[in-house]
Amino acid sequence: MEHRLAPLHLLPPPADTPWTGAFVDLERGSISRRHGESITVGLPLFWYDPPWYQVTLSQADNISVAVGELGVLVSALRSDLSGPGSESVFHSGREVPSDESDKPELRRYSRMVPYRPERYGFVVKDFDACNIIDLRLTMPRDVTGRFAYSPAQIQRWESAPSTAPVAGGGWVPAATFPPDVESIDHLGSKVRQLRRLADSAAIFLSIGPFRTGAELPKLLAAEPDGVILRLDEIQLDGLELATLTHRMRVMMDQQHCESLPLWVVPGAITPDDAVKLVALGASAIAIDSWCNPLIDLTRESQSGSSRDPRPGNVKHEYDPRWGDFARDNLEDLTERFLGLFEALHSIEPGERLGSFNSSWAKALGIHGLR
Amino acid sequence: MRKIITDEKKLSASSPEDSSFSKSAAPYVYSFKKLSEREIVEAIEAIELPSNASEFPQVQIEGANGQHAALMRLNRPVRIQLEGPLGDYAFAYNAEADIRQTGKVGHGVGEGMMSGAVRIRGDAGCGAGAAMSGGTLAIYGKAGDRCGAGMRSGGIFVRGDVGDEVGVGAIGGMIVIGGDAGKNLGDAMNNVTVFIRGQATSLADGVTDAPLRKRELLRLGLLLINASIRGDAKEFRRIVPIAMLQAEESQRGEVAPNWR
Numbered sequence: 134m135e136h137r138l139a140p141l142h143l144l145p146p147p148a149d150t151p152w153t154g155a156f157v158d159l160e161r162g163s164i165s166r167r168h169g170e171s172i173t174v175g176l177p178l179f180w181y182d183p184p185w186y187q188v189t190l191s192q193a194d195n196i197s198v199a200v201g202e203l204g205v206l207v208s209a210l211r212s213d214l215s216g217p218g219s220e221s222v223f224h225s226g227r228e229v230p231s232d233e234s235d236k237p238e239l240r241r242y243s244r245m246v247p248y249r250p251e252r253y254g255f256v257v258k259d260f261d262a263c264n265i266i267d268l269r270l271t272m273p274r275d276v277t278g279r280f281a282y283s284p285a286q287i288q289r290w291e292s293a294p295s296t297a298p299v300a301g302g303g304w305v306p307a308a309t310f311p312p313d314v315e316s317i318d319h320l321g322s323k324v325r326q327l328r329r330l331a332d333s334a335a336i337f338l339s340i341g342p343f344r345t346g347a348e349l350p351k352l353l354a355a356e357p358d359g360v361i362l363r364l365d366e367i368q369l370d371g372l373e374l375a376t377l378t379h380r381m382r383v384m385m386d387q388q389h390c391e392s393l394p395l396w397v398v399p400g401a402i403t404p405d406d407a408v409k410l411v412a413l414g415a416s417a418i419a420i421d422s423w424c425n426p427l428i429d430l431t432r433e434s435q436s437g438s439s440r441d442p443r444p445g446n447v448k449h450e451y452d453p454r455w456g457d458f459a460r461d462n463l464e465d466l467t468e469r470f471l472g473l474f475e476a477l478h479s480i481e482p483g484e485r486l487g488s489f490n491s492s493w494a495k496a497l498g499i500h501g502l503r
Numbered sequence: 504m505r506k507i508i509t510d511e512k513k514l515s516a517s518s519p520e521d522s523s524f525s526k527s528a529a530p531y532v533y534s535f536k537k538l539s540e541r542e543i544v545e546a547i548e549a550i551e552l553p554s555n556a557s558e559f560p561q562v563q564i565e566g567a568n569g570q571h572a573a574l575m576r577l578n579r580p581v582r583i584q585l586e587g588p589l590g591d592y593a594f595a596y597n598a599e600a601d602i603r604q605t606g607k608v609g610h611g612v613g614e615g616m617m618s619g620a621v622r623i624r625g626d627a628g629c630g631a632g633a634a635m636s637g638g639t640l641a642i643y644g645k646a647g648d649r650c651g652a653g654m655r656s657g658g659i660f661v662r663g664d665v666g667d668e669v670g671v672g673a674i675g676g677m678i679v680i681g682g683d684a685g686k687n688l689g690d691a692m693n694n695v696t697v698f699i700r701g702q703a704t705s706l707a708d709g710v711t712d713a714p715l716r717k718r719e720l721l722r723l724g725l726l727l728i729n730a731s732i733r734g735d736a737k738e739f740r741r742i743v744p745i746a747m748l749q750a751e752e753s754q755r756g757e758v759a760p761n762w763r
Contacts, residue, residue, distance in 0.1 A: 251653040251672050252634035257576060257596040257615060291655065291674065299674050300693045301746070308672055312652030313592070313611030313630025322610070326572045326592040329541075 134422070137371035137399075138406040140490040143473060144500065146480055164265075164394055166335050166358045168328060172264050174243040175204025177417035178407075178470065179265075180424040181245075181365075181398045182273075185213035186289035188431045190221075194449045196427050197223040199459035201242030203467055205420065206264065208245040212254040212290045215449065222451045224258075246334070248327065249273075250308035253282065254290025260331040268327065270352075271341045271363050272307050280307045317348065320355035337361050337396065342377045349384055359394035360385065365421065371406075372493060374399055375413055379497050382414025404469035408477055412485040413497065423466050427459060531581075535566035540573050547600075548579055556580070559601060567606060574602070580619075591628070594621045598638070610647070613640040616657070629666065632659040635676070641730045648685065651678045654695070660730040667704075670697055670742075679723070679739070681732045689742045697742035698723055700734050712740045713748050 165171045180200055185193040194214040197207050201223060214221035224244070228237035245265040248255065260266070272280040281304040293299045314323050320338070327336050338352050339361035352360065362381050364374060378397050385393055394416035399406070401422040410418055477485055487500035494501035531550060533543045543564065550560050559582040567573070567587030574583070575595040583602045591609035594602055598617040603624075610628035613621050613635055620639040629647035632640045632654055641660040648666035651659045654673045660681075667685035670678055674693040683701035690707030698715070706712065715723065715736065724736035 252615065253653065253655070253674070255615070255634065256636075257598075257617065287674075297694070305674065305693070306672065308653065311630070311633075312649035312668075312671065313614050313633040315610055315629050319591075319610070322571055322591045326575070326595065326611075329572050330575060330596065 134401060134403050136403050136406055138375055138409045139371065140488050140493045141375065141409050142487050142502070143408060143412065143477060144480065144485060144487050164335050164359065165392065167356055169332065172335055174206045174264055176467065176471065177411070177474070178420050178467065179206035179208065179245060179396065179417055181208055181419035181421055183208065183424065184428055185209060186285045187428055190215055191449050192431050194221040194223055195452055195455040196431065196459065198227070198242060198451050199455040200424055200427070200463070202456050203459060203463055205467070206243040206245055208247050208267065210247065210254050210259055210290070211256055212292070217292055219448055222449050227451050250311045253287060263331055263334045266327050266331050266334045266336050267339055267361060268323065268336065269339050270310065271339055272309055274366060275304060279304060281305060282307060317351045320352065324355045324357055335359060339363055341366065345381060345384060350388060353385070353388050353390055359396060361396045361398060363398045365398045365400035365419070372496060376496055378410050378415055379413045404466050405473060407470055408473040409486065411474060412477055423463055427462060531560065531562040533562070533564050535564070535568065535570060540570060544574060544577060547577060547581055550579065550581055552580065571609065588625070597621070607644070616640065651676070658726070660732055662732050664701070670695055679726060679732065681734060698739040699742060700739050706742060709745055710742055711745050711748060712742050715739060715741055
């Protein structure tokens with residue numbers, strides 16, 4: 134994996150720093166909300182846009198649980214992981230032995246709900262017990278580059294019979310903006326509605342990096358609990374990625390939103406670069422480039438006959454071997470991230486980054502190293 | 504013993520507009536002036552249901568005055584009568600409830616509703632019935648832009664005019680328009696049937712208007728009677744994807760061809 138932010142360096146403390154105890158950030162996964170109590174997620178890492186439709190419902194459910202076990206927040210609708218008449222393990226939780234009691238305890242997983250403008254596949258129970266509602270204001274592209282959803286994606290969400298597929302089996306256009314919001318100036322009403330519908334969740338707004346000067350103030354006026362910056366749908370070099378993240382944080386601070394979380398979806402990223410984005414102002418980082426291979430490997434390993442013939446009502450069971458599979462692929466990455474992340478917080482914010490490259494240092498306003 | 508949080512009383516002199524709402528059988532009265540929106544929803548959810556499933560407990564709600572996000576996510580077979588305007592996202596994600604409101608509503612009325620019925624005697628803002636997956640939304644006034652956007656099933660009836668982009672992204676269900684429509688009627692429409700009595704400023708690419716077939720005349724006639732929408736089914740035309748119409752005309756029946 135390429136280190137896109139290689140010219141940036143995470144700095145150690147200055148040489149004359151007195152020895153103090155190791156810093157452990159117990160609040161690393163805490164998100165404060167404008168209304169209601171803070172919510173806790175495991176790590177400041179999230180799987181933003183998993184292509185669940187590429188594997189069977191049962192496989193998708195097991196993979197989501199396995200990744201959730203690692204403390205990663207996972208984005209999924211119920212219809213991504215289960216048929217209309219069944220419940221996914223990821224959404225319902227699973228019983229595990231308790232340390233404090235003879236009775237098993239119910240383990241739940243941190244979950245993000247993508248609230249797309251079209252709401253295809255969305256059911257009202259998606260609001261229940263979720264951690265983040267992601268009100269998406271970005272248009273997705275399918276593999277052809279259209280602003281559209283693929284037939285397979287729609288088929289998964291809507292459980293349409295194969296004899297009568299949605300749009301006759303063709304692609305379905307994606308929406309630009311929630312159709313029930315009059316304009317971006319009225320977004321606050323939608324945010325407040327979602328807050329009422331999902332009282333356990335923080336309400337985030339996700340946008341692209343293209344017109345943030347005009348759009349961000351209006352988004353912040355809607356009073357979300359956080360902002361998600363999508364940088365994964367365009368090709369960015371390292372400096373652009375760093376600059377856009379840093380600039381967004383500065384703009385939010387200038388709008389008096391210093392404590393508002395900024396989550397970044399950077400595309401392919403290494404653990405070191407993910408921590409550098411945190412140092413530049415991000416609060417959490419999407420790790421789709423780490424997690425999507427779980428789906429790719431699963432898809433490649435299955436024969437055509439092993440696919441679900443139809444979204445079924447079969448009750449799913451979690452197989453712990455999926456946990457081993459996820460750990461084998463992700464644990465080194467998450468451990469590296471966590472180590473650097475904790476080390477980062479032992480250093481004053483203005484002292485965390487430096488670069489020997491003067492143009493990087495100047496663009497980002499960080500230490501120029503010589 | 505009925506489970507009411509507070510403010511229960513018998514209806515007295517004021518009579519709901521709709522004659523099917525029997526005042527003698529309407530013992531539940533709540534007011535936005537005395538209860539929060541959440542408390543009213545909780546009270547309705549706690550109403551004891553009669554053993555006879557065909558009888559709906561009747562509820563009257565007072566003090567509607569433009570509240571946003573009112574009476575969302577109800578899932579109770581009750582008949583509710585409201586007087587007064589409501590704001591955005593009224594009755595969103597409801598199931599089972601049969602609601603009659605007199606007064607205008609804001610944007611997104613009936614968003615995501617799953618079953619039951621909502622009848623509005625007034626105008627609605629944009630996105631009425633957006634993403635609904637079942638039930639009936641009837642608006643006895645005008646509706647704004649993007650009415651029925653992204654709907655997946657169910658029916659929307661608008662007695663008056665509708666705005667632009669009606670039915671955009673809808674993938675199922677039926678929309679009946681008693682008046683005129685704005686621009687781009689039926690954009691990205693899939694397995695959706697739109698009936699319109701008046702004129703559309705423009706139709707979206709890939710859709711056309713066509714006369715009703717006999718079975719649609721019968722079906723629409725019944726729907727108009729039930730929804731109290733003026734006019735005869737013969738006065739309506741249907742808006743369909745061109746590919747679907749061609750498939751019908753080539754005697755292949757009502758298949759769902761790939762029209763992209």
